Amino acid sequence: MFFIKELSHTILLHPSYFGPRMLQYLESKLYADVEGTCSGQFGYIIAVVSILDIGKGMVLSGSGQAEFITRYRAIVFKPFKGEVVDGVVNNVNKMGFFADVGPLTVFVSHQVRHSPLVSITSFRITNLFLGPSLLTASSPQIIEKNTKVRLKIVGTRVDATEIFAIGTIKEDHLGVID
C-alpha cells in the first residue's frame, strides 16, 4: 500500500556550507539522503512531496557542525501481511516465481499447497525469449516473464535496508490477470 506520511530527517551540515545558498543545499541534501531508501519501520521512501519545515540549525558544541531536524511529507510504500496486490512477474524458476510490486520483489512458491485449487503443475520452457514458464492446473494459466498476477502477501521479512516478501496465488480471485 502507498501512503503519504510525515517524516523527519536529521542533517548535519559542515560550517563551510553556512552562507547564502545554505537552504538550497539543505533541500537537495534531504532529497538525496532519503529518496529511494528503505527502512523496516516506514517501508520504501519513494519521493518527497513537500518540505514542511527545514528546521532551525543548532551548532553542535565541539565539532562546529550544525544539526537541522527537517520535517517533510513523502510517498512511502509498505507491504503488509494479508494484503492483496497486483504485480508483474520478472523471473520464473523451478521453485516458483518472483513478481515486482513497485520497489518490492515478492516470491511466490509453488511448493506450498494449502489448497489444490490452483496448484502449479508443470515447469516448462515455452518461449525462448521470455524464458521458462509455469502452468497452473485449473483453467490453464501460463505464468512467464511480464505476466500480470494478483497475489496475496503472506509474510514479510524486514531488514535494516530491505524488505522481502513471500506471497501466494492459491486462493479465490488470485492468479493471472489481464
Added chain:
Amino acid sequence: MTTRLKPRSQVEDEDASALKLGAEFNNAGCLLISEVKYLLENRDKEAPDTAVYNKTLEYVKTFAKFNTTDSASAVRETLRREPALTQFETAQIANLCPADSDEAKSVIPSLVKVDDDRLQTLLDEIQTMRRFQS
C-alpha cells in the same frame, strides 16, 4: 519484596486482513495507485534516478486504474458515502477494482462488516466510472 519485571510492550502484529497496520500506519493517509502516478508525474523538480523510484513509476503506470485526477477523486467521493470504510479499504477497493461483492470480500477480508447489496452498488458505480473515464 521482589520487583516484577514489567511485561515488555508487545509489538503489534501486522495483519492487513484484520486492518492492523502497526502503530506508524494505522492512521496514515493511504494513496491510490492513480494518485501516486499523478504525484510522481507532476513533480516540480527533476526525478531522482534511483531504482526504487523508477520501478515504482513503471508499476504505477501499469496498474493505475484511473488516468485522470477527476476520476480518481470521484471514486474517493463515492467510497466516502460508506462511512464504515477505512482509508486502507478505500484504497484497496480503488486499486483492485473487484467486480462483485464476493470478490471484494475475498481480496479484502475486513469488508465482511459491509452489507453485500450496499457494497455491490458501490462496486458497480466504480466499474461504470472506470469504463467511462475520458
